[in-house]
Amino acid sequence: xxxxxxxxxxxxxxxxGYMHGEKDFRKFFLYLNLFVFSxxxxxxxxxxxxxxxxxxxxxxxxxxx
Numbered sequence: 775x776x777x778x779x780x781x782x783x784x785x786x787x788x789x790x791g792y793m794h795g796e797k798d799f800r801k802f803f804l805y806l807n808l809f810v811f812s813x814x815x816x817x818x819x820x821x822x823x824x825x826x827x828x829x830x831x832x833x834x835x836x837x838x839x
Contacts, residue, residue, distance in 0.1 A: 776817055780810060809835045 793799050809832055816828030 776814070780814070782810070805835050 793802065796802070812828050812831035812835060814828075815824060816832060819825040819828055
């Protein structure tokens with residue numbers, strides 16, 4: 775999982791040709807990077823507090839709120 779999350783997050787910047795001209799280009803990549811960070815936090819957390827923080831951040835970024 776430690777290798778899967780960053781590799782999944784690295785695909786859209788490589789294949790970003792479909793995003794040119796969009797008005798929310800920066801917002802998309804901000805949410806994408808925050809989601810990858812929160813997934814890594816969720817996977818690598820060694821206590822319940824960090825696991826909960828990673829869970830909540832990834833959920834809120836995923837829903838876009």
